[in-house]
Amino acid sequence: MRNALPVLSVVAAILVIWYLAAFWMNAAWVRDQAARADRHTGFAELVTETMTQDRPVVAAPHQVVMALWKGVFGHKITSKRSFVYHGWVTLEATLWGFALGIVIGVGLAVIIVHSRAVDMSVMPWAVISQTVPIVALAPMIVVLSNAVGIEGRLVPKAIISAYLSFFPVLVSMVSGLRAPHPMQLDLLKTYGASRTQVFWKLRLPSSLPYFFASLKVAIAASLIGAIVGELPTGAIDGLGARMLIGSQFGQPLIMWAALFAATILAGALILVVGVIQRAADRRMGVTR
Amino acid sequence: MTTDTVISTRDLSLTFQTNDGPVHALKDVSLDVEKGDFVSFIGPSGCGKTTFLRCMADLEHPTAGAITVNGASAEEARRARAYGYVFQASGLFPWRSIGGNIRLPLEIMGFDRAEQDARVKRVLELVDLGGFERKFPWQLSGGMQQRASIARALAFDADILLMDEPFGALDEIVRDHLNEQLLSLWERTEKTICFVTHSIPEAVYLSTRIVVMSPRPGRITDVIESPLPKERPLDIRDTPEFLEVAHRVREGLRGGHGDDD
Amino acid sequence: MTLVVLAIVIWLAAWYANVRLARSGAPAARYVVPIIFGLTLLVMWELIVRGLAVSPVILPTPTAIAARFAASLGTLWVDFVQTVLKGALSGYAMGCGAAVLAAIVIDRSPFLTRGLLPVGNFVAALPIVGVAPIMVMWFGFDWQSKAAVVVAMVFFPMLVNTVAGLKASDAMQRDLMRTYAASYGQTLLKLRLPAAMPFIFNGLKIATTLALIGAIVAEFFGSPTMGMGFRISTSVGQLAIDMVWAEIVVAALAGSAFYGGVTAIEKAVTFWHPSQRRRI
Numbered sequence: 025m026r027n028a029l030p031v032l033s034v035v036a037a038i039l040v041i042w043y044l045a046a047f048w049m050n051a052a053w054v055r056d057q058a059a060r061a062d063r064h065t066g067f068a069e070l071v072t073e074t075m076t077q078d079r080p081v082v083a084a085p086h087q088v089v090m091a092l093w094k095g096v097f098g099h100k101i102t103s104k105r106s107f108v109y110h111g112w113v114t115l116e117a118t119l120w121g122f123a124l125g126i127v128i129g130v131g132l133a134v135i136i137v138h139s140r141a142v143d144m145s146v147m148p149w150a151v152i153s154q155t156v157p158i159v160a161l162a163p164m165i166v167v168l169s170n171a172v173g174i175e176g177r178l179v180p181k182a183i184i185s186a187y188l189s190f191f192p193v194l195v196s197m198v199s200g201l202r203a204p205h206p207m208q209l210d211l212l213k214t215y216g217a218s219r220t221q222v223f224w225k226l227r228l229p230s231s232l233p234y235f236f237a238s239l240k241v242a243i244a245a246s247l248i249g250a251i252v253g254e255l256p257t258g259a260i261d262g263l264g265a266r267m268l269i270g271s272q273f274g275q276p277l278i279m280w281a282a283l284f285a286a287t288i289l290a291g292a293l294i295l296v297v298g299v300i301q302r303a304a305d306r307r308m309g310v311t312r
Numbered sequence: 313m314t315t316d317t318v319i320s321t322r323d324l325s326l327t328f329q330t331n332d333g334p335v336h337a338l339k340d341v342s343l344d345v346e347k348g349d350f351v352s353f354i355g356p357s358g359c360g361k362t363t364f365l366r367c368m369a370d371l372e373h374p375t376a377g378a379i380t381v382n383g384a385s386a387e388e389a390r391r392a393r394a395y396g397y398v399f400q401a402s403g404l405f406p407w408r409s410i411g412g413n414i415r416l417p418l419e420i421m422g423f424d425r426a427e428q429d430a431r432v433k434r435v436l437e438l439v440d441l442g443g444f445e446r447k448f449p450w451q452l453s454g455g456m457q458q459r460a461s462i463a464r465a466l467a468f469d470a471d472i473l474l475m476d477e478p479f480g481a482l483d484e485i486v487r488d489h490l491n492e493q494l495l496s497l498w499e500r501t502e503k504t505i506c507f508v509t510h511s512i513p514e515a516v517y518l519s520t521r522i523v524v525m526s527p528r529p530g531r532i533t534d535v536i537e538s539p540l541p542k543e544r545p546l547d548i549r550d551t552p553e554f555l556e557v558a559h560r561v562r563e564g565l566r567g568g569h570g571d572d573d
Numbered sequence: 574m575t576l577v578v579l580a581i582v583i584w585l586a587a588w589y590a591n592v593r594l595a596r597s598g599a600p601a602a603r604y605v606v607p608i609i610f611g612l613t614l615l616v617m618w619e620l621i622v623r624g625l626a627v628s629p630v631i632l633p634t635p636t637a638i639a640a641r642f643a644a645s646l647g648t649l650w651v652d653f654v655q656t657v658l659k660g661a662l663s664g665y666a667m668g669c670g671a672a673v674l675a676a677i678v679i680d681r682s683p684f685l686t687r688g689l690l691p692v693g694n695f696v697a698a699l700p701i702v703g704v705a706p707i708m709v710m711w712f713g714f715d716w717q718s719k720a721a722v723v724v725a726m727v728f729f730p731m732l733v734n735t736v737a738g739l740k741a742s743d744a745m746q747r748d749l750m751r752t753y754a755a756s757y758g759q760t761l762l763k764l765r766l767p768a769a770m771p772f773i774f775n776g777l778k779i780a781t782t783l784a785l786i787g788a789i790v791a792e793f794f795g796s797p798t799m800g801m802g803f804r805i806s807t808s809v810g811q812l813a814i815d816m817v818w819a820e821i822v823v824a825a826l827a828g829s830a831f832y833g834g835v836t837a838i839e840k841a842v843t844f845w846h847p848s849q850r851r852r853i
């Protein structure tokens with residue numbers, strides 16, 4: 025915890041800079057308004073007015089907190105204005121995409137490690153898939169899934185999340201399944217073990233630290249995928265949709281609050297996965 | 313202490329504070345190293361021999377006692393580039409060629425390009441690596457990498473050479489060969505060498521003086537002046553004189569160990 | 574239906590060829606096998622879509638897409654310049670440059686490094702893409718807001734990687750520089766920056782994918798009447814799906830070329846690193 029003081033100082037510094045930025049960027053607008061109403065703004069008034077704008081250029085931290093609070097606690101959970109509802113919509117897609125990404129990543133990795141032909145055909149395309157900006161494919165995926173008869177956006181969003189999260193899992197699992205030392209593989213050969221036995225008794229356990237390490241990257245990527253899936257497709261539910269609507273309908277505070285809600289969601293997910301990872305590492309005897 | 317004393321320490325002590333309490337890496341170590349000496353430091357793990365060498369190099373700072381190098385403080389000696397240091401691993405920068413690696417200290421110390429070229433050629437010849445200038449470290453064997461590391465330490469003509477188990481990671485045959493080369497290098501250049509090792513035959517073969525150390529706390533238990541002649545072919549290791557010195561060293565080590573739990 | 578059967582036959586034949594090639598161990602196989610795989614998928618796409626008479630509004634054939642691509646080169650080029658060159662590349666250069674400089678400054682203070690690394694790691698994992706609407710609000714509709722989104726997206730991953738890279742030189746090499754009484758600047762230029770290059774390039778590669786995503790997403794939030802994001806969203810609305818796919822092809826080509834370019838530079842600069850020397 026010797027990091028606690030430096031981290032807190034950095035966070036405190038960021039807050040200070042944020043407030044200063046809010047003051048500076050909003051001041052021009054406030055002065056404009058005052059000039060139009062033939063009012064003169066003293067410094068104290070300037071400070072308070074820049075921090076309480078309805079449509080600020082830069083929302084002050086306390087404004088964001090208040091908007092977030094209102095969004096989470098100020099509405100019934102089932103209401104369309106509740107951040108809890110929208111957060112759940114995004115979270116649902118994130119988790120399904122995450123699960124799908126894990127299945128694809130692990131499944132492909134197992135095949136790739138056991139078949140040279142699959143390794144050589146698929147791996148290069150897997151890498152290229154990540155250099156294609158998924159966001160360009162997002163509208164396409166929504167159209168395709170709707171055309172096939174799938175209602176709603178959960179499936180396309182989950183697919184986009186899976187697209188982003190399968191790759192880190194795939195790369196880590198391929199490294200992990202290939203991680204056993206040649207000495208250990210030789211040992212199993214002397215026991216006359218079959219390929220399946222080698223897989224279950226050696227490769228899979230060796231790959232678990234790699235797997236859990238990739239999960240943090242994968243869950244973050246999955247959340248980004250869910251939000252990206254909401255943006256270009258005219259979605260009305262979900263945190264990404266809230267951000268979009270906030271910006272399009274001149275409600276910047278909702279936009280900021282939705283962004284921070286997504287941030288908090290991301291942080292919570294990463295924390296949970298981190299805890300799982302540490303527990304798994306301890307069980308598998310990985311020393312940090 | 314004579315005017316020929318290059319390194320002098322008086323009651324040098326270094327205590328590390330750790331979570332398990334203080335560790336006395338060095339306690340009251342006093343030693344004088346004269347010009348042209350080849351001094352070996354030998355002892356079990358934790359006896360402080362590497363720490364002692366690092367104090368001479370101003371890479372560690374003693375918590376008590378005094379140390380002077382070339383009549384000045386260790387830090388002044390370091391700033392004056394008074395010594396070359398050879399680590400346990402070659403520490404060559406993989407993105408530079410062998411020539412580039414040897415150039416590294418010369419660039420830092422401000423030698424001009426022509427001077428750099430001349431020195432690189434000279435030291436590579438000295439360690440028998442002439443012609444390897446353009447190769448990269450990973451293209452060389454472990455023994456050759458260590459030789460390059462020694463060449464790098466010789467490039468800027470420091471009078472003192474501090475070597476921390478430089479041959480520890482190499483196999484015996486390569487080690488013998490490098491021992492021979494180091495000895496002939498020492499004869500030709502007349503440098504003062506402080507050499508840390510784990511190996512009794514190596515210490516006896518190379519040195520004019522052998523300092524036996526023991527751990528907890530790190531201290532000197534014996535200083536043996538070697539009666540062996542300066543000219544030493546590898547066969548000298550089978551002579552009775554050699555075995556006698558080795559025996560004395562072994563006794564010194566055992567004695568140090570006897571103080572342990 | 575015959576077309577679908579033909580597709581399956583071609584799949585089996587290509588698969589057999591790939592298995593033989595993979596076993597042969599010929600060095601050229603590394604390139605030929607994935608190309609055969611990709612081409613086979615394209616051929617199957619064409620045959621199955623035609624065979625099952627899928628509507629072009631749902632999924633056009635590769636040939637239809639190619640035709641649209643050839644017919645729209647002008648528009649595609651304008652979109653490419655707007656999104657990739659003006660938006661993504663400028664943001665990439667500014668963001669990565671700022672991150673490396675910031676990392677060097679931060680590295681001077683161990684206190685700052687310890688405080689910033691956890692915060693930076695956290696921010697790097699966030700959906701920063703969400704600042705897109707804010708950036709459009711601040712910088713307007715044109716490419717500047719896209720570049721701003723890209724800067725926000727690449728800054729923290731690049732910063733975290735560079736800081737990690739600056740820590741990468743091992744203690745022994747730093748001790749060596751101390752024995753030469755090297756100054757901070759000399760140690761930075763001759764040891765720590767070269768040793769940091771593998772990490773810096775790791776960050777640069779990640780940043781290429783983020784840059785394109787950022788530029789395109791930013792366009793969904795407001796854009797002049799050009800740009801890949803703009804074209805995709807309007808084409809979806811007009812059900813001009815072949816145009817959408819043509820833009821996707823441009824995006825794929827741009828993304829792969831960008832990533833490939835950075836990888837090529839990486840190979841040249843970090844030729845000495847074990848990961849570059851090993852034949853995987």
